[in-house]
């Protein structure tokens with residue numbers, strides 16, 4: 098793994114998101130990963146930032162709401178394709194997804210949330226802000242399309258501490 102900058106990989110992120118990525122969080126002895134397809138990368142507060150959207154119904158939300166870090170792992174080589182399917186349909190409430198999918202948690206410095214070693218591009222992030230979507234502030238089109246069941250997202254803003262690439 099080598100460390101790289103956001104400018105080197107923002108195109109990869111945009112291209113990879115429709116295929117999926119693994120959002121991994123750990124708090125205490127609770128560890129979980131789930132597939133995500135939505136995220137933004139950019140610069141806020143003069144920091145490189147990655148934002149992810151987690152619905153309240155997710156087990157991941159139970160953990161990330163208490164955590165101070167998260168990681169996002171991509172798979173440009175396609176090795177995580179099966180894991181994306183399992184981790185995007187099964188809940189960590191019912192199974193240990195690391196065990197079920199043969200995934201290895203890998204740790205960086207003193208960051209609590211590990212990344213998934215089988216991926217080939219990883220974002221290591223410190224949570225600096227979170228914000229629940231305000232239903233009445235959403236456009237009608239987005240609200241009617243994505244939130245018919247009132248299962249809203251909480252948006253987590255992660256300061257990108259490190260980007261690791263194979």
Ligand SMILES: Cc1cc2nc3c(=O)[nH]c(=O)nc-3n(C[C@H](O)[C@H](O)[C@H](O)COP(=O)(O)O)c2cc1C
Nearest residue numbers: 132133134135151152155156157185186187188189
């Ligand atoms: C391709 C794909 C993308 C997804 N993107 C998101 C997302 O961005 N946010 C979200 O809350 N759920 C997303 N999901 C759904 C979760 O991955 C799924 O509900 C998962 O089982 C939740 O696991 P958990 O209960 O262990 O957190 C996505 C699922 C798939 C298959």
